Amino acid sequence: MERSEVWNKVDEYFGNKLLPSDSTLEQVLLKNKEADIPEIDVSPAQGKFLYLLTKIKAIKNVLEIGTLGGYSSIWFARALPEHGKVYTLEIDPDFAKVAKENIRNAQCEHKVEVLVGEALDTLPKLKADGLLFDLFFIDADKQNNPQYLKWALELANPGALIIADNVVRDGLVVDVESTDERVQGVREFVDLLENNPRLESTAIQTVGSKGYDGFIMSVVK
Numbered sequence: 001m002e003r004s005e006v007w008n009k010v011d012e013y014f015g016n017k018l019l020p021s022d023s024t025l026e027q028v029l030l031k032n033k034e035a036d037i038p039e040i041d042v043s044p045a046q047g048k049f050l051y052l053l054t055k056i057k058a059i060k061n062v063l064e065i066g067t068l069g070g071y072s073s074i075w076f077a078r079a080l081p082e083h084g085k086v087y088t089l090e091i092d093p094d095f096a097k098v099a100k101e102n103i104r105n106a107q108c109e110h111k112v113e114v115l116v117g118e119a120l121d122t123l124p125k126l127k128a129d130g131l132l133f134d135l136f137f138i139d140a141d142k143q144n145n146p147q148y149l150k151w152a153l154e155l156a157n158p159g160a161l162i163i164a165d166n167v168v169r170d171g172l173v174v175d176v177e178s179t180d181e182r183v184q185g186v187r188e189f190v191d192l193l194e195n196n197p198r199l200e201s202t203a204i205q206t207v208g209s210k211g212y213d214g215f216i217m218s219v220v221k
């Protein structure tokens with residue numbers, strides 16, 4: 001069996017055991033497919049992981065950069081208390097439209113603000129509005145990860161979590177010579193984390209239905 005086949009089977013096994021079937025989330029993925037939205041959302045297991053983290057830390061406000069069809073936004077929203085909020089930033093108005101529908105269908109509308117536009121234009125507005133966040137999920141254009149980290153530090157409550165997805169990129173992250181600007185963005189992001197006195201960080205490699213990748217998690221002091 002191919003390694004990726006094994007990863008899929010193992011994801012399926014744990015999914016069947018630990019993630020009860022969820023017609024709302026399944027519907028989200030179906031709607032995304034119908035709208036030709038790429039299948040680059042987090043996997044169900046990863047979504048549940050984000051949900052659990054949000055619950056464990058009793059997070060109240062989440063800032064997500066990269067909405068796509070709203071799949072991870074819904075996981076976050078479900079983990080928040082009634083008065084909690086997810087602000088999620090999306091550049092593509094068509095994706096944002098589908099995300100808003102999915103979020104409405106999942107009955108999470110009151111907890112999620114989908115903000116359409118270039119994230120680097122939206123972030124200063126959040127700061128001007130005096131918003132602060134307990135958890136950041138950086139999951140958009142990787143070349144801008146260094147900028148997103150700087151903004152997360154501007155907008156973080158003490159003790160906030162910063163999670164950046166897709167940092168392994170099938171192992172390409174260790175390619176010093178890479179001309180892929182996404183790889184360069186991740187490497188620059190890691191350089192900013194290295195010895196940063198405000199952050200404690202780790203990186204976890206993952207395999208599963210989304211292939212070989214990983215995420216970085218940092219805590220703001």
Ligand SMILES: C[S@@+](CC[C@H](N)C(=O)[O-])C[C@H]1O[C@@H](n2cnc3c(N)ncnc32)[C@H](O)[C@@H]1O
Nearest residue numbers: 041042066068071072090091118119139140141
């Ligand atoms: C990996 S997907 C997000 C997946 C989503 N978090 C999930 O797990 O369901 C990345 C998203 O970031 C959006 N994006 C890319 N560049 C962006 C930018 N500069 N500003 C805002 N959104 C951006 C893309 O359009 C895409 O929808």
